[in-house]
Amino acid sequence: MPSRDSTLTPIASAGPTEGRRDGSITAASRRTSGRTKASQMRPTAPTLEAVAAMAGVSRATVSRVVNGSPTVNPASRDAVQAAIAELGYVPNRAARSLASQQSHAIALVVPEDTTRFFGDVYFASIVGGINRRLEQSDYLLNLMIASKGPEAKMLRYLAGGVVDGVAVVSHHTSDVFVREIGDMLPMVIGGRPALDGLSGYIVDVDNVAGAATATRHLIEAGRTKIATITGPMTMQSGMDRLEGWNQALSEAGLEPGPVVHGDYTMLSGTRAARELLAAGAEFDGVFIASDLMASGAQPIFLERGISVPDDLAMVGYDDSPSAQVCEVPLTTIRQPSEAMGEEMADILLAVLAGDETKPRETELPTKLVIRDSA
Amino acid sequence: MPSRDSTLTPIASAGPTEGRRDGSITAASRRTSGRTKASQMRPTAPTLEAVAAMAGVSRATVSRVVNGSPTVNPASRDAVQAAIAELGYVPNRAARSLASQQSHAIALVVPEDTTRFFGDVYFASIVGGINRRLEQSDYLLNLMIASKGPEAKMLRYLAGGVVDGVAVVSHHTSDVFVREIGDMLPMVIGGRPALDGLSGYIVDVDNVAGAATATRHLIEAGRTKIATITGPMTMQSGMDRLEGWNQALSEAGLEPGPVVHGDYTMLSGTRAARELLAAGAEFDGVFIASDLMASGAQPIFLERGISVPDDLAMVGYDDSPSAQVCEVPLTTIRQPSEAMGEEMADILLAVLAGDETKPRETELPTKLVIRDSA
DNA sequence: TTGTACGCGTTATCAT
DNA sequence: ATGATAACGCGTACAA
Numbered sequence: 001m002p003s004r005d006s007t008l009t010p011i012a013s014a015g016p017t018e019g020r021r022d023g024s025i026t027a028a029s030r031r032t033s034g035r036t037k038a039s040q041m042r043p044t045a046p047t048l049e050a051v052a053a054m055a056g057v058s059r060a061t062v063s064r065v066v067n068g069s070p071t072v073n074p075a076s077r078d079a080v081q082a083a084i085a086e087l088g089y090v091p092n093r094a095a096r097s098l099a100s101q102q103s104h105a106i107a108l109v110v111p112e113d114t115t116r117f118f119g120d121v122y123f124a125s126i127v128g129g130i131n132r133r134l135e136q137s138d139y140l141l142n143l144m145i146a147s148k149g150p151e152a153k154m155l156r157y158l159a160g161g162v163v164d165g166v167a168v169v170s171h172h173t174s175d176v177f178v179r180e181i182g183d184m185l186p187m188v189i190g191g192r193p194a195l196d197g198l199s200g201y202i203v204d205v206d207n208v209a210g211a212a213t214a215t216r217h218l219i220e221a222g223r224t225k226i227a228t229i230t231g232p233m234t235m236q237s238g239m240d241r242l243e244g245w246n247q248a249l250s251e252a253g254l255e256p257g258p259v260v261h262g263d264y265t266m267l268s269g270t271r272a273a274r275e276l277l278a279a280g281a282e283f284d285g286v287f288i289a290s291d292l293m294a295s296g297a298q299p300i301f302l303e304r305g306i307s308v309p310d311d312l313a314m315v316g317y318d319d320s321p322s323a324q325v326c327e328v329p330l331t332t333i334r335q336p337s338e339a340m341g342e343e344m345a346d347i348l349l350a351v352l353a354g355d356e357t358k359p360r361e362t363e364l365p366t367k368l369v370i371r372d373s374a
Numbered sequence: 375m376p377s378r379d380s381t382l383t384p385i386a387s388a389g390p391t392e393g394r395r396d397g398s399i400t401a402a403s404r405r406t407s408g409r410t411k412a413s414q415m416r417p418t419a420p421t422l423e424a425v426a427a428m429a430g431v432s433r434a435t436v437s438r439v440v441n442g443s444p445t446v447n448p449a450s451r452d453a454v455q456a457a458i459a460e461l462g463y464v465p466n467r468a469a470r471s472l473a474s475q476q477s478h479a480i481a482l483v484v485p486e487d488t489t490r491f492f493g494d495v496y497f498a499s500i501v502g503g504i505n506r507r508l509e510q511s512d513y514l515l516n517l518m519i520a521s522k523g524p525e526a527k528m529l530r531y532l533a534g535g536v537v538d539g540v541a542v543v544s545h546h547t548s549d550v551f552v553r554e555i556g557d558m559l560p561m562v563i564g565g566r567p568a569l570d571g572l573s574g575y576i577v578d579v580d581n582v583a584g585a586a587t588a589t590r591h592l593i594e595a596g597r598t599k600i601a602t603i604t605g606p607m608t609m610q611s612g613m614d615r616l617e618g619w620n621q622a623l624s625e626a627g628l629e630p631g632p633v634v635h636g637d638y639t640m641l642s643g644t645r646a647a648r649e650l651l652a653a654g655a656e657f658d659g660v661f662i663a664s665d666l667m668a669s670g671a672q673p674i675f676l677e678r679g680i681s682v683p684d685d686l687a688m689v690g691y692d693d694s695p696s697a698q699v700c701e702v703p704l705t706t707i708r709q710p711s712e713a714m715g716e717e718m719a720d721i722l723l724a725v726l727a728g729d730e731t732k733p734r735e736t737e738l739p740t741k742l743v744i745r746d747s748a
Numbered sequence: 749t750t751g752t753a754c755g756c757g758t759t760a761t762c763a764t
Numbered sequence: 765a766t767g768a769t770a771a772c773g774c775g776t777a778c779a780a
Contacts, residue, residue, distance in 0.1 A: 060775085064750090090534040097756090127517075142514055143482070161467055161468065433767085434759090437758070438766090470757075470759075472756090475759095
């Protein structure tokens with residue numbers, strides 16, 4: 001240990017105490033003089049070395065304490081912990097990553113427009129859930145918004161070992177690059193994607209059961225001629241909700257009522273309502289696959305003098321804010337988006353911890369929220 | 375170069391070609407056998423070594439090419455670039471960070487509740503702006519939501535060198551820990567915080583000018599008795615908007631009308647309107663420091679038979695969605711939130727690049743949006 | 749239980 | 765212009 005002291009001076013003793021392969025002092029000089037402007041003059045953070053020196057043990061022992069190894073003498077453990085507290089030691093992330101081949105970070109990939117992503121409470125809750133779990137671990141969340149075009153760049157990023165795993169949230173996860181991510185890293189997807197055969201975990205709400213519940217509610221209210229306005233048939237959720245409606249009806253031995261397709265938007269709900277009425281078929285109940293569509297449809301019914309829920313009982317889906325601002329507040333199905341986020345994080349964390357027992361697909365239950373429309 | 379081949383086999387040639395300090399093969403064996411479960415079986419990413427071997431140059435040269443050093447022979451450059459493309463080489467982030475003492479990541483710190491953060495378009499635009507700039511650099515964005523309580527943990531994270539800089543966005547940045555961040559890392563804050571004396575850059579909208587513009591619009595419409603409903607006097611923006619109202623009036627040689635304080639919420643707007651009317655003072659124009667308050671106030675005026683804008687001209691602030699759903703759509707002041715995000719990122723990037731010339735405070739201009747209320 | 753020493757993949761210095 | 769080689773701070777076989 002040449003030319004460097006190893007006194008216990010808190011900060012200044014960050015130098016090596018052993019193990020150097022020569023006696024040069026170049027590193028020390030670089031550290032104190034040639035820093036880049038950005039970090040210039042900031043005191044050097046204490047390292048394992050410093051802690052080891054202060055505690056009078058080797059780096060290895062400090063490392064063991066930091067990582068909670070069971071094979072450490074309580075006495076040394078205490079000494080080390082004291083030193084850590086004293087110095088305010090924080091493990092260097094980069095060094096740790098490099099040595100352990102893990103970044104301890106996970107990416108939140110959003111193949112969606114920024115404003116759309118942030119404007120949607122659905123995403124908010126999911127991210128909230130993910131975040132809640134992650135902040136209890138020591139994983140970091142990297143936000144990666146896959147705006148237009150250069151997703152190749154993102155793939156390169158991910159390939160660089162920036163993260164250990166990926167969480168994908170989107171309404172329309174048909175993007176092919178999601179498959180590439182899944183082949184590269186542990187991945188969990190929120191909401192079943194349109195693609196199949198991709199290697200990743202899927203967390204989804206049970207759309208079939210939700211829609212069935214909604215429809216059953218109409219049935220229990222004594223409705224017998226039950227129509228539906230569906231979501232897009234290009235989306236899994238759209239198909240599942242139609243399926244649920246069908247199931248509930250056949251369970252009850254009822255004939256399926258008229259079916260009109262929409263695309264989840266308010267406008268499509270308005271059009272669908274007109275179409276239903278124009279078709280002339282009778283119906284006293286309707287399951288509408290999104291609250292937005294329901295809020296588009298309701299005014300049409302009302303202005304034709306059809307009273308809700310007396311003449312027509314309506315049940316929506318999503319429990320979105322629009323459900324409450326309708327003239328007749330909507331009975332609807334609430335999705336557990338926050339729980340979904342938590343589940344996604346849990347799965348990822350488990351997989352990263354080497355636990356391979358999580359099911360590839362998880363379906364979360366939905367809940368009926370009763371208001372005035374049915 | 376013992377016991378390893380250095381053929382040009384794309385992936386398999388990732389082994390060392392020189393520079394090893396002994397002839398052992400332990401590392402290689404560890405890499406291929408004892409990996410942790412999580413990354414098990416994933417092919418080892420190509421390293422600088424591999425590229426160097428394939429291109430027939432040293433690691434140093436490859437590094438120079440990767441980092442765009444001007445002092446490289448075009449011939450070698452081409453060879454290296456070919457090898458990089460061939461191997462699909464991506465620099466290892468951790469190793470780079472460790473060697474360069476920079477993480478090439480910046481943290482987005484949000485001292486705000488998750489749902490509130492995501493529910494607010496204001497934040498959405500800011501993040502959108504930040505993201506837009508960042509995705510053009512090779513910096514990563516780490517989302518750190520400072521939920522309730524343990525902000526100490528976040529500070530420790532940041533101290534660990536996870537990021538090179540921090541962007542803070544919040545409505546009420548009075549949190550003390552923001553100061554600690556600023557003392558630790560380059561920091562830029564969106565929206566002037568209530569605290570002062572903290573070391574960081576500030577990007578804000580020019581609230582004074584915005585309010586003055588709003589008020590001037592009322593004056594130009596011929597109003598002479600102009601009241602105001604203010605924001606909270608504990609917030610900088612609240613004080614600034616009051617100041618702007620004052621300025622415009624004195625410029626025009628008008629007497630200040632009645633002043634009632636609110637707190638930006640709709641409810642406080644409702645109360646303020648009642649208070650204004652109860653006070654009995656006359657006014658034919660009113661500047662209201664937030665659209666939410668304005669939408670709370672407008673119904674009060676209308677139900678008293680005061681017509682807007684004929685009897686009373688109203689101007690709000692924020693251009694929030696609520697401005698458009700009012701019975702009489704609000705003329706208001708739009709804030710450039712997206713530009714704000716971009717500016718924040720630009721500043722951070724500049725500072726991290728060693729550019730110290732950015733002003734400590736930047737004020738962005740606002741814009742008058744004319745609708746029906748004035 | 750503890751310490752030694754090597755390697756993780758880069759960057760950067762210093763000769764050449 | 766290029767190549768050796770020492771760090772960067774930590775994890776971890778292996779030895780003791």
